[in-house]
Structures are given as C-alpha cells and as structure tokens.
Amino acid sequence: MLELAIVLVLILLNGLFALSELALVAARRPRLRALAEEGRPGARAALALTDDPARFLSTVQIGITLVGILAGAFSGAALGGYLAAILAGLGLPRGLADLLGFGLVVLAVTYLSIVVGELVPKRLALRNAERVACLVAPVMTVVSRVATPAAWLLDASGDLIFRLFGHSAEEPEERVTEEDVRQLVAEAERSGAIEAVERRMIAGVLRLGERSVRAVMTPRGEVHWIDATAGVEAAREVALRSPHSRLPVGDGSADALLGVIRSRDLLAALLRGEQPDLRALAQQAPAVPDTADALDVLATLREAAVPMALVHDEYGNFEGVVTPTDLTEAIVGAFRADLGEEEPKAVRREDGSWLLAGWMPADEMAERFGLRLPEERPYHTVAGFVLGALGRLPQVGDAAVAQGWRFEVVDMDGRRIDKVLVAPAGAVLAPAAPHRAGSGPARA
Template identity: 75%
Template sequence: MLDLAVVLVLIVLNGVFALSELAVVSARRSRLHAMAEAGRPGASAALALAEEPGRFLSTVQIGITLVGILAGAFSGSALGGRLATWLTGLGLPVAVAEPLGFGLVVALVTYLSIVVGELAPKRLALRHAEGLACAVAPAMTIISRIAAPVGWLLDASTDLVFRLLGRAEAPEERVTEDDLRALVAEAERTGAIETAERRMIAGVLRLGNRPVRGVMTPRGEVDWLDATAGEAAAHAVLTRTAHSRLPVGEGSTEAMLGVVQSRELLAALLVGRPLDLRAAARRAPVVPDTADALDVLATLRAAEVPMALVHDEHGHFEGIVTPTDLTEAIVGAFRSDAEPGDGPVAVRREDGSWLLAGWMPVDEMAELIGLALPEERSYHTAAGFVLTAAGRLPPVGEAVEVQGWRFEVVDIDGRRIDKLLVGPMRAAIAPAARRPGSGLLAG
C-alpha cells in the first residue's frame, strides 16, 4: 500500500505542476494587476512569474520531468514486481507474469498520469486561471529560486535555439480589436453582459474607426438659415425644421457665419423683435472631413455650441456633426429623431435576404452580413459601397455581386440609392434576373 501511495502522490504532484503552468500562463495580467492592487495574496507573485515566463516554464518542466522519472521508475520496480509475484502465485508462468505485471502497472500509471496528472488539472486551470495562479504562485516562486541554476541553463538554451531559428525577440503582447470583439461576444454568450451592451460596445469600436464624414449630416440634408434672405425665409425654415440649432450662412453654405439657437429666434418672433441672424450666430468649430469621429467628440465638448461644421481639404462645406450624430453611431437612431418617411435601417425578410437603407453605415452592414471591407475606402454607406462596386449609379432593378452577395437597387431618390435588397447570390439571383431591365454587374 505504501508503494501505491507514493506513486499516487507523485502523480498528484505532477498535476500540481501542470495546473501551475497553465494557470500562470493563461491568467490575464490585467486581472492579476487588479487583484494585486486589491491586496489579493499571491497576485504579485503570480505577476512576477508571468513577467518571466521562460524561467518559470523551465522550472515547471524540471519538476514535471523529475516527477515523471520517479513515478515511472518506482512503479516499474516496486509495483510491477509485486504484481508479477501475485500473478505467479495464481499459477501463471514467470515468463508471462513478469512482462504482464509490468505492462499492467505501466498502463495504469500512464492512465492516471494523463487524467489526474495532466487533463483534469489543466482543465481546472483554464476555468479558474487567475485564482489558481495566485494560490500556487508563492510555492512556485520558492521552487523557482531553488532550481534557479538549472532553470537559467534551460532558459538560455531555449533562447539560443530561438536565435538560431531567427526568432530571438518575443512577440509584443497586445490586444487587437478582433480580440476585444471576440471577448465581448463570449461575454454575451455566457450572460456576463446583455445583448444591448454588446451592441453598444460594438458601436463604440465602430465609431473609433470612422472619420467624421461617416457620421455627419451631409450638406444636402442640412437645414440652414440664410442671413441675406430676410425674415420671411428664416421664418419658413424655423417653422418646418425639427432641429434646435441651425447653421447660418452669408448667402450660401460656402460662407457659414456660425450656429443659432432656434428657440431664441422663435422667442424673438413671438414678441415681434426683428431677427438679426448675424448677431445671434455663435461661433462653431470647423473640422476636416477626414478627422476621426472620436477626436471631433472632444472638439464638441470644448465648443461654445455642440455643433461642428465639416469642410473638405479645399475648404468647401460638406455637412455638420452634432453629439446626436455620434450617439446614433453607438446606440442607433432614435425614432423621434427620424425624418418623416424614414423606415428601419435593416429589415430581415422571410427568405433570409435583407432590405437595407442606402444610408446605412457600411461597417454596420458588413458586420450584419459578414462582409470583408478594405481598410482604406472612400465610401461610408451601403449606397456608397454599391456605387463603388458598380462604378456608376445603377438603375432600379440592377444588381452587383460582391463576395458571394447580391446587392440589388430597389429604390432611388433622385440620384441617391435609397433601398437595397441584399442576399446570397444563389438565393437571390434567379427570381431577380427574370425582371425586365434587371441585370448583373460583377463587383
């Protein structure tokens, strides 16, 4: 029984080393930092081991190797011999009993070593990496100091092998945006965050990648006041607009004076005071259309009025951007802010295809249907994506094919694509191709 107990202890010790190895390596350093700042015992030691993974892994490997050798030698010589003697007593020939006893012991010890000494500890370490890392770190630190000379030799030898392979430098540890998206998706799947929270986080990530041109209200949709047009024209704009702030121009949008508060002008009209748009205009910041949306958010915080005028590189007025535009990029448009006649941005149809608004941000469309977009692109909407793929404005009923998806133009408002029907090519081509005037243009 003592021999069996020794073997079991060695197997459990092997499991402790395996658990320690995976727990420290897979523990997130950000969590360990937070736990160390909170005074969690062992967290600082776990961080120290994680900072030098080479020496730590060398120490663990020394322990696992020694335990494996001892377990194999002890089980073969002690347990194997005892089992062979027992089998001989049952009447088996010595020539059969000795290899059979040794083989059975090796098989049993190997099985226990794999399950108890490797798989179960490693699975446990993956489930509770940070907590177990803190628990085992003090003991592993002591063992690392004891085995420091041998550990240094093994670590240096490993570095030499990497240099010979041309990979001397360790890769920089960093979290990519894809890693963050995957982490958020996993948090949603496990119930750690709600679906609405995941969508908002995805919106923040999208906003960080958008230029202001991708979130602004374009020039053609901006309600503005002409300081040279007279009170009647200003009154007409004020009574039809739903916006609380309006830009003021001197004869055209190319000569913007600033921004006025609609309620101040309406109050003046109610008491019969004359309108002085130039005097009422407040200075608004001017931002280039290539500026990052998040940088513009900081500009709006510091501005006298929460509205910025967007100009291109030639100084031409391109549109306006407000905090509402940036908020909608994160949480979506509010129904009360929608223009009359605006429908949902995306509607899933019974056949699995999508009816999309042309003004839908192209990164949201790509995320919705699983489309790969180039890093550098000049378009920011689904309509712009189709125009770029077609190379022109397609007529109603025409379609373009891109990455296995078919984008059919189903409605045009003036010279702007208003609605798109999007679906996998195999599901959507056949019925649409029979329409008069319908065609396919490869993108």
C-alpha cells in the first residue's frame, strides 16, 4: 500500500534527523578540524553546522515535528481505517473494529518510530560521531537553508525566552580546559588506548607547564659549588665529593658566581699535573629568575651551550640550579640510579595512610589525594603546604586538617619538615615508624 510505504519513509526520515542531531552534537570539533584538514568530504560542512548549533537544532526540531505530524496523519487516517475494515470483515462490531484498528496502528507506528526512528540511529551516531557527522552534514546543510525562515523564528523565540529569564542567549565560548585533557587521558587509560605509564607522563607534562623553575630546581643549600678563592685543592675535594658532572664556581660567595666548571675538565687537568685557573675553566651559564616558568627554562637550556641554569631571586641572590635532568624527572620521575639511598616521596602504609617526603611536589600530592590548590601559592612542596596550613614552624606531632585530610608532621630535619603522615580526617592510625633525619632532598 502507498500509505504504508509513506509511513515507513517518514519513520526513516525521522531516523535521519535523529542521527544527524546526535552525531553533530557529539562530534568533537578538534577531530572535525583534523578531518577537514585531511580533506574528508563533509567535514567542513559539519564544522559550519556546529558553528551555529541553535539554528541547526531548530532545523532538526522542525523536521522531526513535521515528520511526526505526517506519520500520525497517514497512520491514523489511512492505515487505521484499512485495518478497521479488515477487522470488521472478520465479524467484529464496527465500533470495536474502528477502535482496535486505530489503536493497533498507532501502537505499531509508535514502536517503529522509537526503535527505527530514534534508538537505532542515535546508537549508530554515538559509535562514530565524527564520521556520521561528515556523512550527514551536506544533506543537513541543504535542509537548514530551506528551513531558514522557520528556523530563524524558532531561534529568535528561544533567545527571547532566555532573556526573559535573565540568561544570555549567546552560546558559551568553546574552550578545552586542562581538566578536560586530564579526564580524556584518564578515560583513554581506562579503555586501554594508552598505558598507565603514558598517562603518568602526560600528567607530568601538564604539571610541568604549571610549575615555576623554583619548584623543580636544586635549592641553594644542596648545591655543590666551587669557591675560586679557596684554591685548586679545595676545588678538587668538591669535585670528588659531588656526584654532579658540572659545578657552579663563585668568587668567594655563591652570590658571586662566575660560571660553571665541568668536573672532568678540572680533574683531567689535575691528573696531568697542572694547576688549572678555575676562573678560566668557568663556562658562562644562563641565569634565570626564580619566577620563570619551567617550560621557558627548558627552552633556554635547549639553546644554551651549558646545560645548567643559575636561578636568582628578584634581589639578585643565588637560589639554586636547574638542569635538563631536573625537568625530565618532573615528567617521568627520578631514575633509580639517581636516587641512591634517597627514600621514595610517597609510601602507602598497611593501614591505608600515606607517608610523604616533605620535598614531594605539592601538585603531585594534590593530584594523588584529589585536593584543590590555589593557582597562585607561595609554596611548591608538601612541606610548604603543611607550613601554610599550620601558619608557623611545626614540631613533630603537629597536625593540620585540610579538605578532609589530616597532615601530621612525623619527622623533622632541623627546621625542615622531612616526613608527613597523610590520612583521612578522623581515621585511627598506627604510629609512624621513626625515620632518619635528612633522608631526602629538600625543595624550595
């Protein structure tokens, strides 16, 4: 029957509108841009439609509404009457036949509309939104142009209602936040698209982009440096004692640095029986402010002749040094050979609590425990976080509660916080075992 064919075509047309709506809404614009640059047919049309989502949604709604009205009219009037005549011919009373005929047709059309016209197309759109969007975009562009007057009227009506309720009718600016990236990477790990180690490295890159050089440098108190005024023998002792291949050299003070000496150049000259001129051996190293971004310093080191930067504060005082290794460790973590006897920065205990090193970066701690740290903060480590929470220099046993977690100082190295026990606030824990003071490096 012609009426039946028309109803089926209308249901399929409804499915096309549902497919197009969900595909274009769910499609990721960065992926569509990449497909457009590759020359994928329909990608640019899909981008154009997503640039004006209000107009596109109005067009889709017009199409779905018209299809629903036409399908109801044909199914009720034509198919319902046809089925009623068949039932009446089977001996049913005319009134009952009309009621059953109309009801069964409406039920059947509703079922097909839901399954064929909604569920199946939408599931298909979700499986590959970008590909489907590229396929349907040219057709929907034509439909959108034809329905422009009606779509404009609906769009303007929607804007008016928004304004009546005190909301802006403008679409929010598209912006991908760092949290969006983190969630996407976490989802990629859960789905098996990337490995756990890849996720940690990506997270490290994001953290590095937020850190200043002060958060990754080796602080002044732990820098091995050579005093040019102390003589060659004293320089030899420093070079032999230090595990580093390059050492800053100063003119009587760490605040009067002359440059950087390679340990092997100094030791090689001594093995040859020479008395090297320490000032002549010093190579110029880039100086950077302690407020510089870590990624900017990475670019500086990439171009520098000496892979070490000298960090100074706003008053010109020497604060520490930073090397490519410091920046790499912020991404991939420290290598075992570099750790030596240093204790790990985070250890989970049997009771579920965590023992953290005071020098552990605060942003890593926040990521581990789901804390929110201020974007502008005067500290970079767990020790600095605890000092800020307490508001004073602590003693062993002092504790602070922040964002549902309890931070207890369990070990001090002089005035420096060496170990912190972290557990949910109110948890009953076993006492932390004593730790050797000075077991790990400090971070400013």
